[in-house]
C-alpha cells in the first residue's frame with residue numbers, strides 16, 4: 001500500500017514536471033486572413049443604344065410654295081415626302097446641311113427627276129465633282145448645289161414640270177441615293 005502511494009506520487013511529479021517544462025510560447029501569430037475581399041466589379045449595364053431619331057419629325061413646310069429640307073452627317077434627309085401644292089406656279093426646296101462634315105466627305109444636294117431615272121442620273125454624275133450631276137442632263141428638272149455641313153442652298157422648279165407625278169427628290173453624292181431620296185406629291 002505504501003509503495004503504491006509512492007509510485008503514484010512520483011507519477012504525478014513527473015507529470016507536473018513535464019507540464020512545467022513545456023512552456024511553449026503561446027504567441028500564435030494572428031492568422032493574417034487576407035481580408036482584401038475584392039470588390040466585385042459592378043456590372044454596369046450597357047446603356048441601350050439610342051434609336052436614331054425618327055426621320056420625319058423635323059421637316060417643316062416653309063410657307064405655301066416652299067419646303068425646308070434638312071440633311072445630316074448620317075446621310076439622311078428629314079423627310080421621305082414633300083407635298084407640292086398644285087396651286088403653286090413655282091416651288092422651292094431650301095436644303096440645310098445640319099451636320100458638320102465637309103462637302104467632300106458628306107456632301108448633299110437636291111435633284112428633281114423621275115423616280116425611275118434617279119439611279120441613272122446619280123450614276124452618270126458619280127465622277128463629276130463637285131455637283132455630281134451631268135451638265136445638261138435632260139432627265140433633271142432642277143438641281144441645287146452640293147453643300148457640306150453648316151451650309152444651305154435651295155432649288156426652285158416649275159410645278160407644271162412635275163404635275164404628271166412620279167417625280168422624286170434625291171441626293172447624287174456617290175452612294176447617297178439609296179438613303180437620300182423621297183417623293184414629290186403634287187396635290
Ligand SMILES: [Cu+2]
Pocket residue numbers: 075106107108109171172173176180
Ligand atoms: Cu447626300
